[in-house]
Amino acid sequence: MKRSLIAIAACAFLTCASLPALAEMSKGQALYVPCSSHIYHGIKTRPFDLAITLTVRNTDPKRTMRLISVDYHGSDGRLLKRHVAAEMVMPPLSTREFTVEQNDTSGGAGASFLVRWRADAAMNPPVVESVMIGTANSQGISFTSRGVVIQE
Numbered sequence: 001m002k003r004s005l006i007a008i009a010a011c012a013f014l015t016c017a018s019l020p021a022l023a024e025m026s027k028g029q030a031l032y033v034p035c036s037s038h039i040y041h042g043i044k045t046r047p048f049d050l051a052i053t054l055t056v057r058n059t060d061p062k063r064t065m066r067l068i069s070v071d072y073h074g075s076d077g078r079l080l081k082r083h084v085a086a087e088m089v090m091p092p093l094s095t096r097e098f099t100v101e102q103n104d105t106s107g108g109a110g111a112s113f114l115v116r117w118r119a120d121a122a123m124n125p126p127v128v129e130s131v132m133i134g135t136a137n138s139q140g141i142s143f144t145s146r147g148v149v150i151q152e
Contacts, residue, residue: 026125028068028118031147035130037100037107039141047109048141050134051102054083054113056126058090063123065090068116070098075108090117090126102134115147125149 033054038047058065067090070083083098090096100107115128128147134140 025122026152027122029125029149030151031115031128032150033113033115033128033130033147034145035111035113036109036132037105037111039109048134049102049105050132052100053131054098055095056115056128057095058093058126060124061092063092063119063121065117065119067096068118071114072100073112074106075110080106
């Protein structure tokens with residue numbers, strides 16, 4: 001009897017331990033998303049201009065979220081542009097994109113976005129990423145950065 005209970009407990013533990021972890025649900029967050037309007041290259045550390053695309057992806061297959069604000073800040077922390085004038089409704093599994101043109105270098109190498117969202121009920125949090133890409137002459141570069149939660 002005692003061995004049976006130990007075997008059942010061990011099986012239950014192994015079953016639970018092997019299940020994938022579920023994402024933490026949330027009703028809203030503020031996310032900091034690093035990006036760069038240019039990076040430096042070469043011996044003389046010349047700026048290489050980049051276009052920025054910020055994507056906000058509602059990862060919940062059932063719930064709608066509201067995008068409250070998408071603010072673009074420069075390296076000095078100064079607000080450069082508000083990309084959302086009024087709350088935007090984002091249906092399940094939808095994506096919204098926001099861009100900064102390649103010739104807009106006002107953000108600098110340490111630019112960032114501050115993204116705020118909320119929902120009526122706890123849901124899967126969105127995936128928020130910036131994609132930077134630039135081309136000049138025969139050279140090209142691209143890289144990504146993912147947002148981090150700074151306030152729940």
